[in-house]
Amino acid sequence: MFDALAERLDSAWKKLRGQDKITDSNIQDALKDVRRALLEADVNLQVVKEFVAEVGEQAQGSQVLSGVRPGEQFVKIVHDELVKVMGESNVPLAVADSAPxxxxxxxxxxxxxxxxxxxxxxxxxxxxxxxxxxxxxxxxxxxxxxxxxxxxxxxxxxxxxxxxxxxxxxxxxxxxxxxxxxxxxxxxxxxxxxxxxxxxxxxxxxxxxxxxxxxxxxxxxxxxxxxxxxxxxxxxxxxxxxxxxxxxxxxxxxxxxxxxxxxxxxxxxxxxxxxxxxxxxxxxxxxxxxxxxxxxGDVLTLVEKAQEEFDIADAEKMQQKIMEAKFDFTDFLKQTRLMKNMGSLGGLAKLIPGMNKISQEQLEQGEQQLKRSEAMINSMTTEERKNPEVLASSPSRRRRIAKGSGHSEKDVMRLVGDFQKMRGMMKQMGQGSFPGMGGMPGMGGMPGMGGMPGMGGMRGAGGGKKKKKANKKKKGFGQL
CATH class of the missing domain: 3.40.50.300 (P-loop containing nucleotide triphosphate hydrolases)
Incomplete structure (x- = not known):
C-alpha cells in the first residue's frame, strides 16, 4: 500500500534539492508531481485540488528556516497537510456511560x-x-x-x-x-x-x-x-x-x-x-x-506491536545475555519467532525510518535466509545451540547439521561464523561502545541477513507503559 504514491512524492522532493530557497517557480514542478501522485493513488479529484492548493499556499508563504533545506521543508508542509486531510487525530471507539x-x-x-x-x-x-x-x-x-x-x-x-x-x-x-x-x-x-x-x-x-x-x-x-x-x-x-x-x-x-x-x-x-x-x-x-x-516509518506502531508479543521480564534477561555475550542460538530462534508474530519482515521494515528503500527482492532474500538459518538451528542439539563454539571446531557436527537441514556444510559454517561476530557486536552495543540500535534478531548483523544493512534492532524502547492483556498474552516492551 502507498508504495507507488511514496515513489511519486519522492520525485517531487528531488525537484527542490540543490535549491537555496522555495520560490514560485521551483515549487510548481514539485506541485505537479504531488497532484499527479495523488490522482494516480485514486484520491478524490476535489480532495486533490484542495490539497495541492493548500500545500502551494503554505509553501509559497513559508520562510526557509536556517539549516533546513527547501526540499525538507516542503516535505514537512505536505506531511502536515496529509494529516489534516485524514483527520488530524485518532478518534477512539465510543465508551458508554453505563455498559454495554x-x-x-x-x-x-x-x-x-x-x-x-x-x-x-x-x-x-x-x-x-x-x-x-x-x-x-x-x-x-x-x-x-x-x-x-x-x-x-x-x-x-x-x-x-x-x-x-x-x-x-x-x-x-x-x-x-x-x-x-x-x-x-x-x-x-x-x-x-x-x-x-x-x-x-x-x-x-x-x-x-x-x-x-x-x-x-x-x-x-x-x-x-x-x-x-x-x-x-x-x-x-x-x-x-x-x-x-x-x-x-x-x-x-x-x-x-x-x-x-x-x-x-x-x-x-x-x-x-x-x-x-x-x-x-x-x-x-x-x-x-x-x-x-x-x-x-512508524516507530510508535512498531513499539505497540512489540508490546503485544514481548514479555518485559524476558526482555531484561535477554538484554543481560547480550551484554555478557551469552546470547545463544536458542535465544535467537525464540526472538525470530516472536518477530514473525509481529508480521512479515517487509511489513516491519516499512515501520522503521529509512527502511522504505529496501527492495522487495532484498526482503524476500532476507525471509529465505531466516528460514534457512532456522532449519539449521532446528537440526542442532541442545548443547550445540547453547554453545555455538563447539560447532566451529567440529566438522562432524557441522556435517550432521547440514545433512539434517538440507543445506551445505559451508552454509552451517557461515551461520556459526556470522553468529559469533554478531554476538561480539551486540556485546559492544550493550556496553555502549558501539553505535547502533542492537537487539532485534534477523536484521543487520544477524546470521543470514547481510542483504539488509542498517537494521541493527531496537534497544532502549522499554520506557513505555506495560499493557495488561485479557487474552493472557505477553506484555511489555523492553529489548527486541
Whole structure:
C-alpha cells in the first residue's frame, strides 16, 4: 500500500534539492508531481485540488528556516497537510456511560465486515474489555457459522437465533442478553448487499432505532479507492455513521480511500485492517499514516506491536545475555519467532525510518535466509545451540547439521561464523561502545541477513507503559 504514491512524492522532493530557497517557480514542478501522485493513488479529484492548493499556499508563504533545506521543508508542509486531510487525530471507539457499549457494524457484502467484527472484538479483549458478537446476517449463506467460528478462535461469545429469525429481534435480544451477562461491549454484525438498496438501508435503520448504538461503523474496502469515500458519504447521509473501518489496507490498494474518506464524508477512519489474520486490526492515526506515506516509518506502531508479543521480564534477561555475550542460538530462534508474530519482515521494515528503500527482492532474500538459518538451528542439539563454539571446531557436527537441514556444510559454517561476530557486536552495543540500535534478531548483523544493512534492532524502547492483556498474552516492551 502507498508504495507507488511514496515513489511519486519522492520525485517531487528531488525537484527542490540543490535549491537555496522555495520560490514560485521551483515549487510548481514539485506541485505537479504531488497532484499527479495523488490522482494516480485514486484520491478524490476535489480532495486533490484542495490539497495541492493548500500545500502551494503554505509553501509559497513559508520562510526557509536556517539549516533546513527547501526540499525538507516542503516535505514537512505536505506531511502536515496529509494529516489534516485524514483527520488530524485518532478518534477512539465510543465508551458508554453505563455498559454495554453498543457498536453497529455496517457495509456492503465482500468488504470483510464479519471478519472486521471479530477483529474489533479481539482488539477490545486486548484492552481488557469483554465483548459479545451478535449475528444478524440471516441472508448470506454460512454468515452466522463464520462468525461463530471466528468467535471460537478468539474466545469471544456469539449470540444468534438462527437464520429464520428477524434481524431486528436478534439485535434487540442480543443487547438484552449482554446486559444480563455484564458484557462491556456488544458488536452487532449486520447483513451486507452487493450494492446499496432500500431494503438494506431500511433494515439497518430499524436495527439502529431499536438498539441505539453508541458507535455505527461502516466497513469499507480500501481496494475500491475513492469510491470508498463516496460509499461512506452515502451511508452517513442515509443512516448516520460515526466512523469507518478501512479493510485490506495491506493489499495493492493505491491509498485513495484513506486520503479521501474524512474530507468527502465527514466520517473519521477509526480502524484499519492490515492483514487477513484476526489480529491484523490497528487504530487509525493520521499522523502515523502520513509518516508511512512519506517514507518516515512508524516507530510508535512498531513499539505497540512489540508490546503485544514481548514479555518485559524476558526482555531484561535477554538484554543481560547480550551484554555478557551469552546470547545463544536458542535465544535467537525464540526472538525470530516472536518477530514473525509481529508480521512479515517487509511489513516491519516499512515501520522503521529509512527502511522504505529496501527492495522487495532484498526482503524476500532476507525471509529465505531466516528460514534457512532456522532449519539449521532446528537440526542442532541442545548443547550445540547453547554453545555455538563447539560447532566451529567440529566438522562432524557441522556435517550432521547440514545433512539434517538440507543445506551445505559451508552454509552451517557461515551461520556459526556470522553468529559469533554478531554476538561480539551486540556485546559492544550493550556496553555502549558501539553505535547502533542492537537487539532485534534477523536484521543487520544477524546470521543470514547481510542483504539488509542498517537494521541493527531496537534497544532502549522499554520506557513505555506495560499493557495488561485479557487474552493472557505477553506484555511489555523492553529489548527486541
Amino acid at each position: 457499549t453498543i457498536v453497529l457494524m455496517a457495509g456492503l457484502q465482500g468488504t470483510g465486515k464479519t471478519t472486521a467484527t471479530a477483529k474489533l472484538a479481539l482488539h477490545l479483549r486486548k484492552e481488557n474489555r469483554s465483548a459479545l458478537m451478535v449475528a444478524t446476517d440471516v441472508y448470506r449463506p454460512a454468515a452466522i457459522d463464520q462468525l461463530k467460528t471466528l468467535g471460537q478462535q478468539i474466545e469471544v461469545p456469539v449470540f444468534e437465533l438462527g437464520s429464520d429469525a428477524d434481524p431486528v429481534e436478534i439485535a434487540r435480544q442480543g443487547v438484552e442478553y449482554a446486559k444480563t451477562q455484564g458484557v462491556d461491549t456488544v458488536i452487532i454484525d449486520t447483513a451486507g448487499r452487493l450494492q446499496i438498496d432500500q431494503d438494506m438501508m431500511a433494515e439497518l435503520a430499524r436495527i439502529k432505532a431499536v438498539v441505539q448504538p453508541h458507535d455505527t461503523l461502516l466497513v469499507v474496502d480500501a481496494m475500491t479507492g475513492q469510491e470508498a469515500a463516496t460509499l461512506t458519504q452515502t451511508f452517513n447521509e442515509q443512516i448516520g455513521i460515526s466512523g469507518a473501518i478501512l479493510t485490506k489496507l495491506d493489499g495493492d490498494s493505491r491509498g485513495g480511500a484513506a486520503l479521501s474518506i474524512r474530507r468527502i464524508s465527514g466520517a473519521p477512519i477509526k480502524f484499519v485492517g492490515v492483514g487477513e489474520k484476526v489480529e491484523a486490526l490497528q487504530p487509525f492515526y493520521p499522523e502515523r499514516m502520513a509518516s508511512r506515506i512519506l517514507g518516515m
